[in-house]
Amino acid sequence: MRPMLATKGTLVPVGEAWSHEVKWDGVRILADTLRDSGSTRMWSRNGNDVTPAWPEIAAGPLAGRDALVDGEVIALNDKGVPDFRVLQDRIHTRKAATALRLSASIPATFMVFDLLRLDGTDLTGQPLERRRQLLGELLGGLEPGSTWQVPTSYDDGQMLHQATLQQGLEGIVSKRRTSRYVLDQRSPHWIKLAHRHRLSYVVGGWRPQEGTTDRLAAVLVGESTPDGLLYRGRVGSGIGGKAGRLLSDLLAPLSTSSSPFADEVPRLDALGTRWVEPSVVIDVDTHGVGYTRLRQPSYRGVRTDVRAEDL
Template sequence: MRAAEQWPAQFVAFDLLRMSGTDTTAWPYMRRRAALEELFTTRGLSAPWVLCPSTTDPRVVREWLTWGSVRLEGVVFKRLTDPYRPAVRGWRKYKTRITTEAIVGAVTGPLTAPRTLLLGRYDTGGHLQYTGRTTTLAGTTARAAAALLTPAAGGHPWMGWTFPAGWGSRQLLDVNLVAPDLVVEVGIDVARDAGGRWRHPARFHRIRAELHPMHVPKLGKPD
């Protein structure tokens, strides 16, 4: 009960696969959606039961994609005439992405030719925290970054840390720590884990050598 009061949860319904004992997966999506909307209306469902919004109006979609402040990850596209196909990728997702800055604290691969950059941000207590990792760098980008990276000296804030290969993965990365001096600009989506780390890999945009690490947004603060 205490956890429910502190972190209230909601059930967001976006499709209807079974209704009153009837398998609806063979119905076209527009029929399933109509039945789902009718269910919410006839049952008078309200919070914590939430009906996921849906539209066929491109103008409404464009407005939704501006809702970055509420951490809207993006929108999912479905064909109105398609049935529900389990384990088949028949939907498309458009992710909302922004560009922001982060500090390079480590790399995978050798310092002379890094494959990916491990990124960090300072929290409000002044501690450098891990926020995520880039996708694989292009050769020209790797060479440009390598020229600005310095091997870590003693007392690196990530000394002794381990880093997962991906969100939810148990596989650990083999990393080389570097002095947390280099700032880079990356493209990210808004999906975060409970600790504020980016759930998906960041896309490298450019080196921001003119920026001091303390100019990078703090962990948990708006970008």
Template sequence: MTKPPRKPSKPLLGDADALLRSRPRRRRDPAQPNLPLDPMPDRIEPCLALLKAKPPKGDDWVYEIKWDGYRLAIHVEPRGIRILTRGGHDWTNCFPAIKQAALWLPVGTAILDGEAVVLDEQGRSDFGLLQQSLGGRGGKKGSSDAIFMAFDLLYFDGHDLRNSELDMRRHLLEDLVPPKEQGDIRLSEEIEADGEALLRVACAHGLEGLIAKRRDAPYSSGRLGDWVKVKCVQSDGFLIVGYEKSTASLGGIGRLLLAARKGNELVYVGGVGTGLNERSAADLREQMDKLIIGKPAVDTGRKRNAVFVRPELVAEIEYRAWTHDGKLRHAAYKGLRHTADNAAVCVLE
């Protein structure tokens, strides 16, 4: 004999006219612990790579392509998106496409570390193209061409990740920005390979170089050696101390006169005339004409038709070597660094 269905102990629905209520919520026990959440930092000083002649060896290291652009931190916050430069300046309005892509990230709060770049037709980052897309030095307009290459995750949904190992931070970053993503925020992918062989391939393809990172290291602000950079071609920031006039050259600039730091002094390291185009020459001339001074800030030797300027502008210069008397060889101008980027000036031993 089949048993009748068991009656529920309480009716599922009350009388039509009865007011249905959920059970009253119990008061929280003050002794019950809260889920610990870390306050979101307003800004994090970036981890910087230490320049080395050769890539480090060993399984403790992983490699990435070295990108040539502006170092940025994207803050995904409850009140919106902030994009900060290496120097802590707010450049959110300079990168509207990156901002929009950050709004679509599947996360409530986060801080992503990476580089804003513009890629050339071969997929290589080009600092000159980035500056052109921003309307010259200073970010006069928003760049719709720049993309953000994300390479670290410092804060994620209420948790500060800086004390976590790189491998863990990267694991979470790859969930947030999947590999092979082709939007305005992309993943700077890690490459596990022999460092020296990888460097040869990178240089053969005209890339900037490599970044090596210690996989078990926490995120440490400053230049402590957990990140190492190895360049295919040497490049540094040099102070512009003047220029030689030329009626035949773009913008009337024959050569830029450059200086490096040595102790508390500036030292003249030669000039550069290669690498200027019509737009960059016009922008340079506009900037330098505001800084003209009567006497040079550094001894440049005898120069004909030279105009001297206050040493405030930092030019990114690519070069092959140094001469025996401390001058740059085969130098080429790449662009002006902005003060917001906290560009380092070359320091001579």
């Protein structure tokens, strides 16, 4: 089984025909609970059985019911924002002991947003509005701290879009209320709108293009904090000919022998990096804010009007 997917959009659809939900930055899961066995099996977006990775979710609230639900497994980073990378250590876990240990240190929550089958009745042909109603009746009594939650859907997409932008969330998904659910299909009736944020970061190093020693291909950037310059990732997209030459000229006089970052730079990123004094500030477009590492960053230019200490 593979879930129905949303189509990328550029504008939030308006009108009573649409409902809107938060776009979660997590792992898409179909959870199939079986009445006879009392167990829950969980399937990834690619149709793989991932039940062993999520023991606290597999032991969900639907024991004794026959149901198939769609949702997103999320975990929060140290800034309280859902962050896919926090889940990296858990995604491929298949050993029960390891999964239980990780569930204690990296707690996950299953945000359930659709109901596809209930007590033997296939609901995929029902409109979304009806499926959401039944889902609310089925899971409406969950405690706030439960590992399963039913996220709110909203009538005002523009409001939700602005609110998620301000909160640093990934974006929203707009869904036509009459939409049916078709497994393994990208539907034009579900539209996803991801945010792009433009923020300023300090350059702490650069990496040459593969096969060269002096042609800049990417920069390593950090965020100025009271604890020093904390590493936020590598930026290569958007750096081409002219931009690369400009950055090379600015960074050449700033060469230093050691990393200016206060925390440890991952070995894969540090390998081959040329460190520089942290004084050049650049603007970067990225998905979401509040992440410890930039999401799909893209270079947008040098800030000559801002100093590193201003950040």
